[in-house]
Amino acid sequence: MQDETTTIERGRARDVLTGAQVLSGQLGKTIQRLRKAYNLSLSELAEQSGVAKSIISQIERNExxxxxxTIWRLSQALDVSIERVLATGDEEPFIEKTSRADTPILVSDDGRVRLAIVGWIKTVEWLQWYEVTADPGGILESDPHQRGSVESLTVTEGVFEVEVSGTLQRARAGETLxxxxxxxHAVRCVDGPGRAIMxxxxxAAVME
Incomplete structure (x- = not known):
């Protein structure tokens, strides 16, 4: 998957290469803004990207x-797409579209609960969200997440039941657990077909 993604990104990079020269004046500001947003020093970014500190400094000063x-390595170190690095400015509109066919689907062990991953991959370490569809009786059993994590299940159709450490609670359409x-913890579809947003x-800071 990583190799496929890298190939796609490099293909996109070739497409935007023509504009790199034109955008060079903005490029330095973008690199500096992203570096500071991550609280990285020039030395730290150099270490993570493999680009010499002196080169990064020259890029930021548009020299x-x-x-x-080089742009590719910096974009990877800053965890952004090369298109964003080459964007024309801070006010550049940001709209992404993912087709239904390209949306990853997770399936429970019993095959009766399906989670469409509609969240942004860049937020997966701190925020995840899914579109849940379930057949009656379907159950999604999950191991513990990181300490302090909180899950929210908003039911849009059917009835779901959540069990955490022996405690049960049900929610119908329009209700949130x-x-x-x-x-x-486990999520069950008590009456379905069921749909929910998870x-x-x-x-979560509230649980710390």
Whole structure:
């Protein structure tokens, strides 16, 4: 999967290469803004990207035209797409579209609960959200998430039941259940077909 994603990103990078020279004046500001947003020093970014500190400094001061390979390494170290690095400015509109066919689907062990991953991959370490569809009797059993994590299940159709450490609670369409998910927990579709939106907040501050 990583190799496939890298190939796609590199393909996109070739498509935007023509604009790199034109955007060089903005490029330095973008790199500096992203670096500071991550609280990275020049030395730290150099270490993570493999790009010399002096080169990064020159890029930020718009004193050099970096190669595509250099821009690629910096974008990877800053965990952003190369398109974002080459964006024309802070006010650049941001709209992404993912087709239904390209939306990853997770399936429970019993095959009766399906989670469409509609959340953004870049937030997966602290925020996840899914579109849940379930057949009657379907159950999704989960191991504990990180300490302090909270899960929210908003039912849009059918009836769901959540069990956490032996405690049960049901919710119907229009109702929401929130619960600690840093311990074994299970979501069941009591009456269906069922639909819900599940949001997982990792390391929720409210539970610390």
């Amino acid at each position: 050099t035209n970096p190669t595509l390979a 929130r619960y600690r998910c840093d311990r074994p 949001v997982v907040i990792m390391k």
